[in-house]
Amino acid sequence: MKRRSFIGTSAAASVGFLTTSTAVASNKKTETTAKLKYNINHSVCYWCYGSIPFEDFLKNLVELDIRSIDLVGPDEFPLLKKYNIHASMCWGAGMGIEKGFNDLSLHDELIADYERVIPLVAEAGYTNLICFSGNRNGMDDLVGLRNCATGLKKLMPLAEKHGVVLQMELLNSKVDHKDYMCDTSEWGVSLCEAIGSEHFKLLYDIYHMQIMEGDIIRNIENYHQYYGHYHTGGNPGRHEIDETQEIFYPAVMKAILKTGYKGHVAQEFVPSWENKIDALKQGVTICDI
Template identity: 35%
Template sequence: MAADAAGRIGHWRLVMRQSFTWWSFTMGRDVEPEAFLRDAAGAGAQGVEMLPQAHWPIARDLGLELVTVTGHKLEEGFNDPARHEGLQGDVRRMIDTAAEGGALAVIVFAGNRFGDGDDDRAIAACVEGLAPVAAHAHGAGVRLLIELLNSKVDHPGQQCDRTAFGAQVVRGVGSPALKLLYDGYHMQLMEGDLSRTIKANFDLIGHVHTAGAPGRRDLDDRQEINWRGVAGLLRHLGYDQWVGHEFIPRGEPIAALKEAVALFDAPGREA
């Protein structure tokens, strides 16, 4: 591996840092990108996710890491062998774009169920399709993240809707470049038991997303996840990857982001 690629992988071995997703904090709002990104950095965010590529230079100039980008449409994923060739090309190109632009990770998906929807078959297909892409990512110094999504509300039909499914894919590929994107909002809707699940799969988790459940709003007392307890658990386990806030603020977004960052920065106890 090239020296610069090794250095990029090393970014993931720092202390737990916090980011926010561009889409959720700006949805339905008329924002000026530079001012918004500057205010987000002032609120304590150290990175931004899924940022339109046109804004990447602004984020870099402000000292914000480009943490994640999306590799392909989430409905059409690696669970379908017929899509492998096209998806592999798309994701390889995005990996190269990420490496060139300084983005740390590319998000990939299993896709919607089709045919008989058999999970074992789909897991095997994901392993087969993602293995060569993971090798490409490893060589480029970019992380791949397979995201866990809920199929109950936001993504009907999505097959990777349980932690066990994604965990089997990651173990099957067996590459340090592929990890789970553990989204607490999605998994609260599908299976609950977040703390026990995080502990059981901690070695596979490369990224965490937050949002209040069930409404995907702020991390406050109007939702059911004890995010302070989850933060304490992650700290107790020695989590040193990114936590990305992917909720839709009820009110002023920068104030909501500042509160979320403070919640994860505060000393906490294991849940």
């Protein structure tokens, strides 16, 4: 399952347990259990587990003591309230990844849609709402940056009024999202500076930025004030974040904590194990430093 095909299709927790197994076999069973430290505020992107009915997945999160979920919209908010699960990154506005704020011709529609959803996010008690630059389609990066700033600045007064933070995701344009414009920290940070509001941040996806620029820890140290949220994923392959891939997540998590970050880190790897919940347990355990 690819995330782009999932966008737009999805309408106090008990003490949990997490495996410390680092097995790579898809049928590996949990071996040991431990309580979460919660130095890291854990979350998870539901689209990676879309084969599991949403309410069943929320029940899994309660059992695992994972208290937040990413990439859910107003249609899902009532069930989140039922299970006391926080929405750490909302969606539900916009036109998807490929059509975003770099296209002036889309601004009227985009702005109207975000004006509709921002109050819904705030009313539900949530803070973060995702947005996208859109694809280049032959556009110069500087022109696209200016266009994004023009459109997003118009939304900042409403976002500030409701206490909502719009977060543009950094995605790779080499493997998963060909031609996507907001594909480096440098471009994203320049956009943040152009907008000049604490209600606009970057969603720093570790998997995507490992592909595009590497130097993950140094960039977190240098630009953390512009990063409002983090996603994980194993590279290559976007699967489990264990020893089967190249990023050493415990060190990355320590670097994030060192910056004083108090937000959420959401697992966004696509499980390759037969037991997807066991894979999630492992990923959260690796990040629970």
